[in-house]
Amino acid sequence: MQSFPAPPPSTGETLRSPSPIVLALGCYTDATHGEGLKTISVDPETGAIGVLASYPVKNAIYQALSPDRKFMVSCAEGGLASFSVDGCDLKPLHAVDLGATPCHVSLCADGSAAYWTDYLGGRCGSVEIAPGGAFGEVRVWAHEGSGPNKPRQDRAHCHEAVPSPRGGGAFYVVDLGLDRIFLYPDGRATPTAPAGAGPRHLVFSDDGKTGFLVFELGNLVSSFRVRDDGSLDFVDAKPTLPPGDTGRGANGDLAAAIRFSPDGRRIVVSNRGENSLVSFPFDGGSLALGTCARSLLPGSWPRDFLFVSDTLAVAAMERSGDVMTLRYDPESGVFSVVSVLGGFFRPVAFTKL
Numbered sequence: 557m558q559s560f561p562a563p564p565p566s567t568g569e570t571l572r573s574p575s576p577i578v579l580a581l582g583c584y585t586d587a588t589h590g591e592g593l594k595t596i597s598v599d600p601e602t603g604a605i606g607v608l609a610s611y612p613v614k615n616a617i618y619q620a621l622s623p624d625r626k627f628m629v630s631c632a633e634g635g636l637a638s639f640s641v642d643g644c645d646l647k648p649l650h651a652v653d654l655g656a657t658p659c660h661v662s663l664c665a666d667g668s669a670a671y672w673t674d675y676l677g678g679r680c681g682s683v684e685i686a687p688g689g690a691f692g693e694v695r696v697w698a699h700e701g702s703g704p705n706k707p708r709q710d711r712a713h714c715h716e717a718v719p720s721p722r723g724g725g726a727f728y729v730v731d732l733g734l735d736r737i738f739l740y741p742d743g744r745a746t747p748t749a750p751a752g753a754g755p756r757h758l759v760f761s762d763d764g765k766t767g768f769l770v771f772e773l774g775n776l777v778s779s780f781r782v783r784d785d786g787s788l789d790f791v792d793a794k795p796t797l798p799p800g801d802t803g804r805g806a807n808g809d810l811a812a813a814i815r816f817s818p819d820g821r822r823i824v825v826s827n828r829g830e831n832s833l834v835s836f837p838f839d840g841g842s843l844a845l846g847t848c849a850r851s852l853l854p855g856s857w858p859r860d861f862l863f864v865s866d867t868l869a870v871a872a873m874e875r876s877g878d879v880m881t882l883r884y885d886p887e888s889g890v891f892s893v894v895s896v897l898g899g900f901f902r903p904v905a906f907t908k909l
Contacts, residue, residue, distance in 0.1 A: 575600070576597035576598060576599055576600070576606075577597065577598040577599075577600055577864045577865070577908065578595060578596075578597055578598075578608070578643065578644045578908075578909045579595070579596050579597075579598065579862070579864070579870065579906050579907065579908055579909060580593065580594070580595055580619045580621075580628060580630075580646070580906070580907040580908075580909055581593070581594040581595070581596050581872070581879065581900075581903055581905070581906060582616045582617045582618055582619050582630065582631065582903075582904055582905040582906075582907075583616065583617070583900060583901055583902050583903045583904060584615055584617060584874075584901065584902035584904060585613075585614045585615055585616075585633075585901070586901070588901075589901035589902075590612050590614065591610035591611060591612050591613070592611075592612075592613045592614055592615055592616035592617070592632075593610070593611040593613040593616035593619075593630055593646070594607060594608075594609065594610045594611070594900075595607075595608040595609045595644050595645075595646060595909070596608060596879065597644065598864055598868070598870060598881055600864070600865055600868060602894075602895070603868065603881035603883070603894030603895040604881075604895050605870075605879055605880075605881060605895055605896075605897040606897075607897075608644050609644070609645075609646070611639075611646060613630060613632050613633075613637060614632060614633035615631065615632065615633050615657050616630045616631055616632055616637075617631050617659060617904050617905060618630070618631045618658070618659065618660045618661050618904075618905045619631070619661070619905065619907040620661050620662050620663045620670065620907065621641070621663075621907050621908070621909060622641075622663060622667035622685075622689070623663070623665065623666060623667045624667065625641060625909070626640065626641060626689070627639060627640050627641055627649060627667075627688070627689035628641050628646065628907065628909070629661055629663060629670050629685070629689075630661070631657065631658040631659065631660070631661050631672070632651065632657070633657050634653055634654065634655070634656070634657060635651060635652045635653045635654040635655075635656075635657075635658070636651065636652050636654065636658060636661060636670060636672060636683060636691065637649075637650070637651045638650045638651070638685070638689040638690070638691065639689070640689060641909055643909075644909065649688070649689040649690065650689060650690045650691050651691070652683055652691035652694065654672065654674070654681070654683075654694065654696075656674040656676070656677045656679060657674070657676075658672040658673060658674055659673055659674065659675040659676075659714075659715065660672065660673045660715065660716045660717055661717070662716075662717055662718050662719060662727075663685070663719070664719045664723070664725065664727070665719060665723055667685060667687075668684065668685055668687075669682050669683065669684055669685060669725065670682065670683045670685055670691075671717035671718065671719060671727040671729075672717055673714035673715060673716055673717045673729060673730075674714060675713050675714060675715055675732075676713075677698075678698060678699045678700070678711055678712030678713060678714055678731075678733065679696055679697065679698050679699070679714060680696075680697050680699070680714040680717050680729045680738075680740070681694060681695050681696040681697060682694075682695045682725075682727065682740070682741075683695075695741070697729075697738075697740060697743065698712075699712030699714060699731055699733075699734060699738075700712060701733070701734050702733060702734070703733055703734055703735050703751065703752055703754070704751050704752040705751075705752035705753075705754060705773050708732070708733070708754060708773055709732070709733045709734070709735070709752065709754065709773075710733070711733055712731055712733045712734050713731060713732040713733035713734075714729050714730070714731050714732075714733075715730050715731065715732045715755075715756050715757065715772075716728075716729070716730040716756065716757045716758065717729050717730075718758065718759075718760075720739065720764075720786055721760045721761075721763075721764025721782070722764055722782075722786065725741065726739060726740065726741065726786060727739075727740055728740075728758065730755050730756060730757060730758055730769070731755070732754040732755060732756055732772060732773070733754075735747060735748050735749075735751055735752065735753065735754070735755065736748060736755075737755060737758065737769070737788060739786045739787075744786070744787070746787060746788045748769065748771070748778075748790070749790070750774060752773065752774065753771035753773055753774025753776055754771055754772045754773030754774060755769055755770075755771050755772070756770050756771065756772035756811065756812070756814075757769070757770050757812075757813065757814050758770075758814070759814055759815060759816060759823075760782070761816070761820070762820070764782060765781065765782055766779065766780065766781055766782065766840075766843060767779070767780050767782060767788070768780070768814060768816075768823045768838075769790075769814075770796070770811050770812070770813075770814040770825050771811060772810050772811050772812065773810070774811075775795055775796045775797045775809055775810070775811045775827065776793050776794065776795055776796060776811070777793065777794055777796055777811070777814065777823060777825050777836060777845065778790050778791075778792065778793040779791045779792045779793075779823075779838060779843035779844075779845060780843075781843065791842070791843040791844075792842075792843055792844050792845050793845070794836060794845040794848065796811045796825050796827050796834050796848070797809055797827065797830060798850070801830075808829045809827055809828065809829030809830050810827075810828045810829060811825055811826070811827055811828070812825075812826045812827070812828050812858060812859050812860065813825065813826045813858075813859065813860045813861055814826075815861065815862070815863065817835065817863065817884070817886065817889070818863050818865070818866045818867075818884075818886075819866070819886055821837060821838075821886070822835040822836060822837050822838070822886075822889050823835070823836050823838060823845075824836075824861070824889075826858040826859070826860070826861055826871070827858070828857045828858060828859065828874075829857075830852070831852060831853050831854075831855065831856055831857065831858060831873075832850055832851060832852050832853060832858070833850075833851045833853065833858065833861060833871070833882075833891050834848040834849065834850050834851070835848060835849045835851075835889035835890075835891075836848045836889075837889065848889070849888055849889035849890050851882075851890050851891040851892070853871060853873070853880070853882075853891075853893065854873075854878075854880075854893060854896065855873035855875075855876035855878040855880065855896070856873055856874075856875040856876040857873055857874040857875035857876065858871050858872065858873055858874075859872050859873075859874040859903070859904040859905070860872045860904055860905045860906055861882075861906075862906040862907075862908065863884070864908060866884075866886070867883060867884050867885070867886065868881060868882070868883060868884065868894075869881070869882045869884050869891065870882070870906055872900075872903040872904055872905065872906065873903070874902050874903060874904050875902075876898070877898055877899060877900045877901060877902070877903065878896050878897065878898045878900065878903075879896070879897050879900055879903055880893055880894075880895065880896040880897070881893075881894040881895045881896075882894060
C-alpha cells in the first residue's frame with residue numbers, strides 16, 4: 557500500500573456563496589497524474605466549481621462517507637484508505653491492503669464496516685472499521701464462472717457492494733460478469749435477466765422494500781421488490797437508449813450510474829457513449845417505469861453524477877476530463893448545464909462531505 561503525505565495547498569477559486577457545497581472527487585491515476593483524490597466546491601447559487609485540494613491517492617475511484625461525517629473511506633491502489641473529515645480538509649488515518657484495487661466501496665448504516673468489490677479479480681468482501689476510522693478484520697469472497705457476453709463476461713466481475721437496507725451486516729454484490737446479485741455473508745445469488753446484460757449498480761428506496769438496477773452492457777434499467785429474506789423479485793425493465801438504439805458493446809454505449817431523484821419520484825441513469833442523463837418516472841405501487849426524459853451532455857463519458865441539492869447535480873465526464881454542474885427540473889426530469897470545469901484526469905465518482 558502507498559503512504560499518504562499531507563496534501564498540497566488548496567488551488568480552488570473563491571466562490572460567491574458563503575456556504576459552498578464540498579465534495580470528494582475520485583479519479584483514476586497514471587505515471588503523470590498521481591493525485592487521484594480531490595476536494596471540490598460547488599456554489600449552490602451559481603453552480604461555479606472550484607478545486608480545493610488534491611491528495612496523492614492512486615486510483616481513488618470511489619469513496620464513502622461515515623454516517624457521523626467524521627471520516628471517509630476511499631478506494632486506493634492495493635486496498636482501502638480512510639481519512640478524517642473536517643469541513644473541506646481530509647487527513648490520512650489508516651490503510652488496509654486487500655491485494656487488489658477496489659472499484660467500489662460503501663459503508664454500513666452505523667459505519668462499522670466497509671463493503672468493497674474488485675472488478676478485475678472477481679472478488680468482494682467486508683472490512684471492520686473502528687469508530688475512529690481504523691480498519692480491522694478483512695473477509696473476502698471470490699466468484700467463479702463467466703457469462704455469454706464476451707469478452708466483457710469472460711469471468712466474474714464484481715462491480716458494486718452495497719449494504720442491505722435491512723441491516724444485520726448483510727450486503728449485496730452486483731457481478732457484471734456472471735449476471736447475478738449475491739447477498740452476503742450467506743452468498744445466496746439472484747440471477748438477472750436478460751442473460752448477457754451485465755448488471756452494474758443498484759439502489760434501494762428509503763423504506764428498503766423496492767429498488768432499481770442498471771445494466772451496463774444491455775443499457776437497461778429494471779425495478780424490483782425486496783422480499784423479507786432479502787431475495788429480489790424483478791418487476792419491470794426499460795431501455796436507457798432511444799428506440800432502435802441497442803448500443804454498441806464495449807466501444808459504444810454503456811450505462812453507468814444510477815440514482816434516485818431528490819424527491820424520490822424518478823430514477824436517473826447516466827449513459828456513456830450517448831453522453832446523456834435519462835430520468836424515468838415510476839409508479840410507487842406497481843413499480844412500472846414511465847417514459848424517460850433525456851438530457852444530452854457536452855463532453856464525453858458521464859461515469860457518475862450526484863444530486864447536491866433538490867435542483868442541482870454534478871456530473872463527472874471521464875474521457876473529456878470535465879466536471880459540470882447541472883440544473884434539474886423535478887417536473888420534467890430534464891437537466892441543463894450550468895457550469896463546466898475542465899482539466900481533470902479521468903474523474904469518475906462523487907461523495908458529498
